[in-house]
Amino acid sequence: MKKRKVAAVFLILGFLLVYLMFILHRDSSYNADPLRDTVSTSTPQPLGLEHEENGESFQYGIMFDAGSTGTRIHVFKFQVVDKEIPRLKNETFKAISPGLSAYADDPDACTPGIMELLEVAKTSVPQSLWSVTPLVLKATAGLRLLPGQLADKLLDKVRALFQESPFPSKEESVSVMDGTDEGISAWITVNFLTGGLQSSDSSTVGILDLGGGSTQITFSPKDEKTIQISPVDDIRSFQVFNKTHTLYAHSYLGLGLVSVRRAILENPDFGSTVVTSICMSPDFETTFEQANIIYTLKGQKAGEPAYEPCRTKMEKFLYKKVTKVSEAADLDFYAFSYYYDLAAELNLIDLKKGGTLRVSDYTTAAQKVCGNLVTSPPKIPSLCLDLLYISVLLQELGFPLDKELKLARTINDMETSWALGATIHYMETLGFFPKTSPIPDRAVTDFSPIGSPTKSRCF
Known part of the structure; x- marks a missing residue:
């Protein structure tokens, strides 16, 4: 009997020893992964720090922006101080074209471009930090518009290339970004x-972004009614730098400027291969292919008015496609991308410094350009159409003609791309930044990370 008891004791001790060894091994493996899903509270310092001689600490993050017209790499260098929000010290940027979606039929053909941008990352990040610098690719409207299978094959090719790089990257680190998340990331930036x-x-300020394939509006509501009456998918709550933010965020896929140009211009009547557009100058002519048929697109006939007919076409196109925002007239907004580019093209703002415009400035510019298509054809053939689209779009979103918008390509000499905001949120969520001191905020009953709608509809 005593022998059985002794054996039982040794057996129990053996099981305990094996269990403890398993726990220790699991914890050591878990804490060694720089891209873990949650952060251990016992981690003594954030991941991936570079300590320079002057005692300052830095971290790096790499974000690929796979847009509809090109792929860009952003390498961000952050200075980190314990319990403080990180400071962006500098950014390395490079862009290549065409966009990733151009390789939908031959994913392998995207390899040289991706490898070229990875070399930029290698030269921008100290080699000692390659293994602890996160590498992410987010694709936007260009891939969102592709059929799922074609997009998946492209992303799988990028994942394979990233796995061969010296930078850590998970499978989910290469993905198509939801349009609303794109707007939220730009808002964070x-x-x-x-x-x-x-x-x-x-x-905080709101943001308006007009890209090639989609357009976004994102802001933090000041009126609780906005949250209560908005569709649940348009209200997102998330936490960044120890503060919870609740945003109205809506993305309109297919209402980017390039998509709208195609929708308005490339709409041939049945049985005709010649398309005439009242929004284009008389000397304009080009061809395009649709459903294996070559069409000819021509401008208006000389002497025909353009402004009113083209405006009417825009109003019909946007009818019931966008939602008016009740707070649009009262909040400060920054506008980016094509809002900026077209204003700079017309010298309405400084090309480098940006400036401030009223919605009516786009309308006035459209009247001038559309009224002079015969005598002064614009360098951009679709400029009349583009300006009218922006003017009508802003008004449909709820912005009055006298509403002022701030246009900026950079703020404090830093680019205003959504890539910075996405990198900040990604790195903080995975514990690459130190915990910051709490910032008082409005309490919410629940919050969801970027990528999922909030469950709560009120503060």
Whole structure:
């Protein structure tokens, strides 16, 4: 009997020893993964720090922006201080074209471009930090518009190339970004650069982004009614730098400027291979292919008015496609991408410094350009159409003609791309930044990370 008891004791001790060894091995393996899904509270310092001689600490993040017209790499260098919001020290940027979606029929053909951009990352990040610098690719409207199978094959090719690089990258680190998340990331970027994220009050700004394939509007509502009456998918709550933010965020896929040009211009009547557009100058002519048929697109006939007919066409095109925002007239907004590019093209703002415009400035510019298509054809053939689209779109979104918008390509000499905001959120979520001191905010009953709608409809 005693022998059986002794054997039982040794057996139990053996099981305990094996269990403890398993726990220790599991924890050591878990803590060694720099891209783990949650962060261990016992981690003594954030991951991937470079300590320079002057005692400052830095971290790097790499973001690929796979847009509809090109692929860009952003390598961000952050200075980190314990319990403080990180500071962006500099950014390395390079762009290549065409966009990733151009290789839909031959994914392998994207390899040289991706490898070229990875070389930029290698030369921008100290080699000692390659293994702890996260590598991410987010594709936007160009891939969102592709059939799922074609997009998946492209992303799988990029994943394989990333796995061969010296930078850590998970399978989910290469993905198609939801349009709403693109807007939220841009909102984080702008409010990080303007100081809104560092403020204890609610002094944040909204953003308007007009890309080639989609357009976004994102802001932090000041009126609780906005949250209550908005569709649940348009209200997102998330946490960044120890503060919870609740945003109205809506993305309109297919309402980017390039998509709208195609929808308005490339709409041939049945049985005809010649398309005439009232929005284009008389001397304009080009061809395009649709459903294996070659069409000819021509401008208006000389002497025909353009402004009113083209405006009417825009109003019909946008009818019931966008939702008016009740707070649009009262909040400060920054506008980017084609909003900026067209204003700079017309010298309405400084090309490098940006500026401030009213919605009516786009309308006035459209009247001038559309009214002079015969005598002064614009360098951009679709400029009349583009300006009218922006003018009508802004008004349909709820912005009055006298509403002022701030246009900026950079803030404090840093680019205003959504890539910065996405990198900040990604790195903080995975524990690459130190915990910051809490910033007082409006309490919410629940919050969801970027990528899922909030469950709560009120503060």
